Amino acid sequence: MSINLKRFNRINRKKIFNKLERVDKGAVPAIPKRPPLLHPQYDIESLTDIFLSKFSASAASFQSIDSLTLVPELVLQYAEQHASDMNVVTNISEVLQKNEPSLLWPEPLTLHHGPANGEQSIGLSYADVGIAETGSIVLISSKKNPTSVNFLPDHHIVILNELDIVPNIEMMWKKLSLVAGSMPRAINIITGPSRTADIEQTIQLGAHGPRSLHILLLMEPA
Amino acid sequence: MPSTAPHNQAAFFRAKSSDALLDDSLQAALNHAKGGFIKKRAEAIADVDSFESYKQQAQLVKNHTINNLDYYLHLFEQNVEKNGGQVHWASTPEQLNNIILHICERRDAKTVTKGKSMVSEEAYLNASLEAAGINVTETDLGEYIIQLAKEPPSHIIAPAIHKTRQQVEALFKEAHDLGDRQLDRIAELVDEARSQLRQKFLDADVGITGANMLIADTGSAMIVTNEGNGDLTATLPKVHIITASIEKVVPDLESASAILRVLARSATGQAITSYTSLFSGPRNVDDLDGPDEFHVVILDNQRSQMLNGPYEDMLKCIRCGACLNHCPVYSTVGGHAYGWVYPGPMGAVLTPLMTSLKQSKDLPNASTFCGRCEEVCPMGIPIPEMLRQLRNQEHKEHLTPLISRLSLAAYMWLTRHHRLFHWATKLTHWAIRNATSNSIIKTRLLKHWFEARELPLDDEKGTFLTQYDKIIKSTVKGQQ
Numbered sequence: 223m224s225i226n227l228k229r230f231n232r233i234n235r236k237k238i239f240n241k242l243e244r245v246d247k248g249a250v251p252a253i254p255k256r257p258p259l260l261h262p263q264y265d266i267e268s269l270t271d272i273f274l275s276k277f278s279a280s281a282a283s284f285q286s287i288d289s290l291t292l293v294p295e296l297v298l299q300y301a302e303q304h305a306s307d308m309n310v311v312t313n314i315s316e317v318l319q320k321n322e323p324s325l326l327w328p329e330p331l332t333l334h335h336g337p338a339n340g341e342q343s344i345g346l347s348y349a350d351v352g353i354a355e356t357g358s359i360v361l362i363s364s365k366k367n368p369t370s371v372n373f374l375p376d377h378h379i380v381i382l383n384e385l386d387i388v389p390n391i392e393m394m395w396k397k398l399s400l401v402a403g404s405m406p407r408a409i410n411i412i413t414g415p416s417r418t419a420d421i422e423q424t425i426q427l428g429a430h431g432p433r434s435l436h437i438l439l440l441m442e443p444a
Numbered sequence: 445m446p447s448t449a450p451h452n453q454a455a456f457f458r459a460k461s462s463d464a465l466l467d468d469s470l471q472a473a474l475n476h477a478k479g480g481f482i483k484k485r486a487e488a489i490a491d492v493d494s495f496e497s498y499k500q501q502a503q504l505v506k507n508h509t510i511n512n513l514d515y516y517l518h519l520f521e522q523n524v525e526k527n528g529g530q531v532h533w534a535s536t537p538e539q540l541n542n543i544i545l546h547i548c549e550r551r552d553a554k555t556v557t558k559g560k561s562m563v564s565e566e567a568y569l570n571a572s573l574e575a576a577g578i579n580v581t582e583t584d585l586g587e588y589i590i591q592l593a594k595e596p597p598s599h600i601i602a603p604a605i606h607k608t609r610q611q612v613e614a615l616f617k618e619a620h621d622l623g624d625r626q627l628d629r630i631a632e633l634v635d636e637a638r639s640q641l642r643q644k645f646l647d648a649d650v651g652i653t654g655a656n657m658l659i660a661d662t663g664s665a666m667i668v669t670n671e672g673n674g675d676l677t678a679t680l681p682k683v684h685i686i687t688a689s690i691e692k693v694v695p696d697l698e699s700a701s702a703i704l705r706v707l708a709r710s711a712t713g714q715a716i717t718s719y720t721s722l723f724s725g726p727r728n729v730d731d732l733d734g735p736d737e738f739h740v741v742i743l744d745n746q747r748s749q750m751l752n753g754p755y756e757d758m759l760k761c762i763r764c765g766a767c768l769n770h771c772p773v774y775s776t777v778g779g780h781a782y783g784w785v786y787p788g789p790m791g792a793v794l795t796p797l798m799t800s801l802k803q804s805k806d807l808p809n810a811s812t813f814c815g816r817c818e819e820v821c822p823m824g825i826p827i828p829e830m831l832r833q834l835r836n837q838e839h840k841e842h843l844t845p846l847i848s849r850l851s852l853a854a855y856m857w858l859t860r861h862h863r864l865f866h867w868a869t870k871l872t873h874w875a876i877r878n879a880t881s882n883s884i885i886k887t888r889l890l891k892h893w894f895e896a897r898e899l900p901l902d903d904e905k906g907t908f909l910t911q912y913d914k915i916i917k918s919t920v921k922g923q924q
């Protein structure tokens with residue numbers, strides 16, 4: 223079968239758009255203005271608390287840390303307790319090393335860089351934003367956060383800086399200041415591990431994505 | 445082998461619903477599901493300060509968008525192109541299939557993984573890809589189960605809700621090489637699907653997903669899932685194709701946020717699903733993964749006909765499934781009885797409008813008009829009113845049986861002749877009273893009917909009109 227996709231497209235497009243013209247179009251301005259919308263408001267002082275309380279509903283776990291130097295040791299501990307092997311896929315070691323050049327990854331952890339390919343039990347990422355309203359972390363696809371790391375490994379460990387938590391979903395978009403033409407390919411708002419209730423409505427974690435989500439919450443020492 | 449029924453079977457609603465009532469496993473599955481969604485939704489709504497105000501914001505967005513659909517679709521198209529993707533337009537389901545086949549063949553695709561897409565169900569896309577020799581795997585667990593069972597989905601967000609775990613186990617045993625492994629726990633079943641589908645994700649040439657929203661301002665598709673299958677489908681293959689329909693567009697991310705707030709709460713009773721993802725094009729130069737082609741195929745399939753007409757509000761539907769979960773008819777007969785991809789109250793409106801009223805004339809009548817669908821609909825869509833209008837249209841187009849049209853005409857005539865009507869109601873009252881007190885009628889002739897129902901009639905008071913007359917007489921007397 224061969225169709226001229228471009229031509230086909232032009233004809234269909236015209237057909238559809240002809241029907242979309244409103245009968246009362248005269249009253250509508252050329253560039254419509256969306257009505258202003260209300261957003262739920264949260265107390266800026268207690269964002270971390272709100273984040274943690276919402277987050278606990280999502281079956282994810284967390285640990286607070288006061289320095290990134292702790293990360294390798296905590297990843298090892300987590301792997302020993304939960305993972306079936308010591309393979310970690312991550313692309314943030316440079317970020318961690320920037321803060322702590324002598325950072326060492328303890329044996330027997332083996333670090334892999336690049337996208338995940340299903341061979342690593344643990345993915346380690348650095349969240350771009352946290353959302354208090356929903357207890358979610360947000361990961362933007364980039365060299366530092368290839369999307370496959372968020373979904374292929376059995377366990378996902380994510381570092382989130384307390385200062386990156388915003389009150390609501392809208393503030394998250396605002397913080398990312400996204401513009402068509404220079405969009406990241408993927409933005410994942412992640413709230414807890416993968417789950418399904420497709421068999422007898424019984425919630426089961428670890429459907430296709432990670433079986434567990436563990437947050438290392440970086441809190442600045444008071 | 446096509447994985448969904450090849451054509452619309454809405455004409456068989458009566459037969460299918462009778463069968464459904466006698467199907468023990470279906471009734472067991474439906475009974476099990478009953479109330480689960482309802483309870484979770486109620487809890488999620490109670491958990492926020494004002495769900496009503498969330499609904500209002502979401503409706504503001506949809507009303508505004510539906511009034512400016514052409515503008516926002518155009519903007520969306522422009523911005524997808526800016527991001528390096530392509531938008532394709534399909535008036536009919538066949539065209540959607542042709543476009544997708546064309547893209548697959550150009551890349552010489554042999555295997556396709558699919559995330560959940562109701563739009564692709566409208567087009568029976570799987571059957572058309574399979575006919576072209578392409579291997580299609582549904583990756584949403586529910587969709588995977590019904591693909592193995594060669595059945596269409598029976599619920600728009602829980603496609604395999606009609607299956608018991610024993611049935612799922614049997615399907616997996618037949619399709620997978622299990623040796624003597626047992627799969628009697630749900631956790632084992634989920635794990636089995638996880639391991640079977642892993643390799644499919646990694647091997648697929650093309651990934652096809654649906655979209656919950658299209659964001660005009662950024663040229664993105666938003667996909668909401670719990671399993672993560674949509675994200676794997678959108679990330680691992682070389683080509684990502686999104687199937688969507690014209691009413692999925694929203695102005696911007698702020699608008700999308702307002703809809704997100706009501707979507708998961710209405711659907712699964714979650715504040716937000718595990719994964720809410722925004723896909724905006726092919727991989728960027730320094731990305732380490734992601735597809736190198738990004739296509740959005742936008743289907744009309746009769747939707748543009750609904751604009752400017754009595755059924756326009758239906759375009760605001762966000763496919764949350766709340767109306768299905770709360771419908772007494774749906775939860776008794778299940779989704780398959782409705783015969784097409786959209787079941788329950790929203791399906792009873794959509795199927796006649798998108799296929800043919802003549803072929804689906806029973807669907808608008810498959811309602812008790814209890815009004816729960818409208819009550820729980822986050823978009824406030826007046827479904828009962830639309831069903832009433834469809835019934836009206838059926839009557840006008842003579843799609844209803846002659847006998848019911850004649851009876852209605854006779855009734856109309858009778859109501860216009862007061863004395864005769866009075867007399868007829870008295871006669872009926874007498875007949876019913878006799879039936880309820882007459883043990884032969886009650887225990888023999890209409891035995892089954894009376895087993896399930898009562899007819900409480902007050903002997904003293906008489907018919908409505910008798911009582912009415914009495915009241916009028918006494919007030920007139922009182923005034924004198």
Ligand code: SF4
Pocket residue numbers: 710760761762763764765766767768790817820821822823824825
């Ligand atoms: S009609 Fe309303 S309740 Fe039903 S699926 Fe659509 S949005 Fe949800």
